[in-house]
Each structure stands twice: as structure tokens, then as C-alpha cells.
Amino acid sequence: MADGKKYVELHWAEKYDKYEKGEKLPIEKPNLPFQVVETVNKPRLKDLEGGLFDPDKFYPESKYPENYPKDWKNLLIWGDNKLVMSSLIKQGWAGKINLIYIDPPFFTGADFTIRTKIGDERIEKEPSIIEERAYKDTWSGGIASYLKYMYERLVLMKELLAENGSIYVHLDWHVGHYVKVMMDEIFGYENFRNELVWRYRRWPAPSRDFQKMHDVILRYTKIKKYTWNQLYEPKAESTLKAFGDVRLTTEITERGTIKKVRTSETSKGTNMSDVWEIPMIQGSASYEREITSNYDTQKPEALLKRIILASSNPGDIVADFFCGSGTTLSVAEKLGRRWLGSDLSKFAIQVTRKRLLDIHNSKDLMEDKK
Numbered sequence: 001m002a003d004g005k006k007y008v009e010l011h012w013a014e015k016y017d018k019y020e021k022g023e024k025l026p027i028e029k030p031n032l033p034f035q036v037v038e039t040v041n042k043p044r045l046k047d048l049e050g051g052l053f054d055p056d057k058f059y060p061e062s063k064y065p066e067n068y069p070k071d072w073k074n075l076l077i078w079g080d081n082k083l084v085m086s087s088l089i090k091q092g093w094a095g096k097i098n099l100i101y102i103d104p105p106f107f108t109g110a111d112f113t114i115r116t117k118i119g120d121e122r123i124e125k126e127p128s129i130i131e132e133r134a135y136k137d138t139w140s141g142g143i144a145s146y147l148k149y150m151y152e153r154l155v156l157m158k159e160l161l162a163e164n165g166s167i168y169v170h171l172d173w174h175v176g177h178y179v180k181v182m183m184d185e186i187f188g189y190e191n192f193r194n195e196l197v198w199r200y201r202r203w204p205a206p207s208r209d210f211q212k213m214h215d216v217i218l219r220y221t222k223i224k225k226y227t228w229n230q231l232y233e234p235k236a237e238s239t240l241k242a243f244g245d246v247r248l249t250t251e252i253t254e255r256g257t258i259k260k261v262r263t264s265e266t267s268k269g270t271n272m273s274d275v276w277e278i279p280m281i282q283g284s285a286s287y288e289r290e291i292t293s294n295y296d297t298q299k300p301e302a303l304l305k306r307i308i309l310a311s312s313n314p315g316d317i318v319a320d321f322f323c324g325s326g327t328t329l330s331v332a333e334k335l336g337r338r339w340l341g342s343d344l345s346k347f348a349i350q351v352t353r354k355r356l357l358d359i360h361n362s363k364d365l366m367e368d369k370k
């Protein structure tokens with residue numbers, strides 16, 4: 001555990017081959033200079049022409065958040081995120097990132113082949129030599145090598161996280177259970193905040209099991225004092241029927257029981273729960289797919305919108321070290337956050353670059369209006 005008391009610990013092959021059991025594993029931290037390929041000084045979202053963005057929720061050019069330094073440049077870095085993060089730490093970024101969201105490979109064995117669509121033609125982009133080598137190096141030792149890969153990266157992420165920071169790790173049934181135990185060890189069991197369930201619908205697969213229709217997102221914070229903006233969801237029909245749409249408070253009765261009391265204010269809904277039903281991005285013709293040439297593992301902007309609104313404030317720094325098609329960075333930009341993204345795949349970097357450069361033409365199709 002983070003405080004030195006180890007109650008439970010995940011072991012994998014070779015974890016302690018070179019070290020004493022229980023010893024803190026040292027993580028190498030090379031410092032590689034970043035080579036600047038391009039600096040873009042383009043305006044961000046256009047002002048609200050055509051009413052594409054809701055002025056209360058999005059930040060067009062003329063409405064920079066107050067704590068957004070004028071000389072700040074967002075960063076999109078091509079490379080293995082282990083090297084990217086260790087170099088960032090060496091270059092003074094430790095403790096600077098307010099929110100990290102990652103959607104790493106799930107150990108499905110298919111994460112490095114990119115399926116995409118150009119016109120009507122569906123193509124499969126074979127992995128580049130770098131991607132292929134990374135794939136072989138990374139998974140050659142099976143699940144143990146996956147766990148080592150995640151452990152090293154999560155330790156670096158903790159170092160980059162600000163004191164008020166939160167980290168969200170998006171996984172599914174393949175390895176979610178292992179990574180949760182690992183995160184307890186790295187971040188501390190007491191800093192676990194939520195296991196979010198993202199429930200979606202898709203065509204049922206023929207199977208003699210219950211249909212697998214959810215991912216999990218593990219949420220941890222660095223310490224117990226963290227950035228939190230309450231989000232709401234609509235009240236249940238039964239609550240509306242019983243109490244109407246007013247804000248409810250609780251009162252202790254004379255007998256010591258808790259009673260719900262109506263106030264005169266209208267309610268904002270009920271505090272959001274940890275089960276999120278958000279549709280997958282619909283069809284290859286949908287706007288979100290179009291801007292990324294149908295990037296295979298792309299997540300809906302609506303999902304990232306909740307995470308970024310709940311755990312960061314305008315002007316904060318949001319990072320995604322497995323940025324893929326750039327969903328996190330796009331939503332961060334729309335919500336007035338600063339951002340930093342990296343990916344090993346050149347294709348992912350190209351897709352993200354284009355998505356961010358075109359953002360001023362973007363539509364607010366983050367269906368989720370909470």
C-alpha cells in the first residue's frame with residue numbers, strides 16, 4: 001500500500017527477480033529531449049457563430065479561462081509513453097497534471113492493427129515496424145508482461161499527478177480486476193474513489209454467457225483532497241412521483257430517523273451514480289467517427305465530458321498518454337482545459353492532430369447534456 005502497509009499485493013512472473021520481495025520497484029527514468037516538429041498558433045473554437053457551442057459549457061476563443069496562461073502551448077507527443085512520461089518528469093512536470101484519463105490496450109491482442117474507412121472502402125492498416133516491435137516486446141511474456149507494462153506506467157503517472165489530481169483508467173473484464181489491485185498498491189487503497197461502469201449496447205454476440213456490455217473505469221485520486229464538481233442525472237420516475245421535481249434535503253426526526261423534506265427550489269436532478277449508460281458512437285457515418293476516419297477503439301466524447309467536468313476546472317491540465325484518436329484532448333479543448341497527449345502510433349498522432357486543428361469546425365455532438 002502507498003503508506004507502506006502492504007496487506008495485499010499482486011505478483012507476476014519476474015516481479016521480484018532482481019529485487020527483495022516487497023521492495024519498491026525502481027522505474028528507470030531516461031530523459032530524452034523532445035524534438036519539436038510543428039508549432040501551431042491557430043485560434044481555438046470559433047466564437048459562437050451558428051450556435052454550435054453552448055456558451056455556458058464551452059470556451060470559444062474570446063473566453064479563455066482565467067487561469068489559462070496566454071503563452072501556454074498544448075502538447076501532442078509521438079512516442080512510447082514510458083519514455084514520454086519519464087522525460088516529462090525530468091523536465092519539471094512532476095506534480096503538474098490535474099487529471100489523467102487513459103484507455104490503454106486491454107490485452108486483447110488486437111490493439112495495434114488499425115481499421116479505418118476511406119470513402120466507402122474499409123482498410124486495415126498493418127502495424128508499422130515501431131508498433132509491431134512495441135507489440136512483440138510488450139506482450140511477449142503474456143499477462144505478466146502486460147502487468148509489468150502497466151505498473152511502470154502507472155507509477156510514472158502518479159508522479160506527474162498534481163496534489164488535487166485524479167486518474168481514470170479505462171479497462172474491461174480482461175484485466176480490470178488485476179489493475180485495480182495494482183492501483184491499490186500504487187495509489188493507496190484509501191485513494192480509490194469509484195469503479196465506474198460504462199454500460200453500452202451493441203449487437204448481441206452468439207454466446208452461452210451473459211452478454212458482455214460494459215467497460216470499467218477505475219478512478220483514484222492522489223490524496224483525499226481532490227477537485228470535484230458534482231454532476232447530476234435525472235431523478236427516477238418513482239422519486240418524481242413521490243416528491244415532484246424539487247430539491248430535497250434530509251432532516252433528523254424526533255425519533256432519530258432520517259426524513260426527506262421538500263424545499264421550494266427546483267432540483268438539478270439527483271447526484272450522478274457510478275453506472276453510466278452512454279451510447280457507443282453510432283455507425284461509421286456519425287460525426288464523431290467522421291472526424292477520426294473511424295478510429296477503431298475511439299470512445300464517445302460524452303463519456304470524457306463527464307470525467308473532465310467532474311474532476312477538473314477550466315484552465316487545468318488534462319493528460320491522456322494513450323490518446324488514440326484524441327477524444328480526451330478534443331473534449332478538454334472544448335471545455336477550456338489545457339491538454340497533453342501522447343501515442344506510440346504515428347497514425348493516431350495524425351488523426352488527433354487533424355481532429356484538434358479542425359476543432360473550430362466541430363459540432364457539439366456530445367449528446368449527453370448533463
Ligand SMILES: C[S@@+](CC[C@H](N)C(=O)[O-])C[C@H]1O[C@@H](n2cnc3c(N)ncnc32)[C@H](O)[C@@H]1O
Pocket residue numbers: 079080081082103104105111134295297298299300321322323324325326327328342343344345348
Ligand atoms: C484503446 S486506444 C485509445 C483510444 C482513445 N481513447 C480514443 O478515444 O480514440 C489505445 C492507444 O494506446 C496506444 N498505445 C499503446 N501502447 C502505447 C505506448 N506504450 N505508448 C503510447 N501509446 C501507446 C495505441 O497506439 C492506441 O492508439
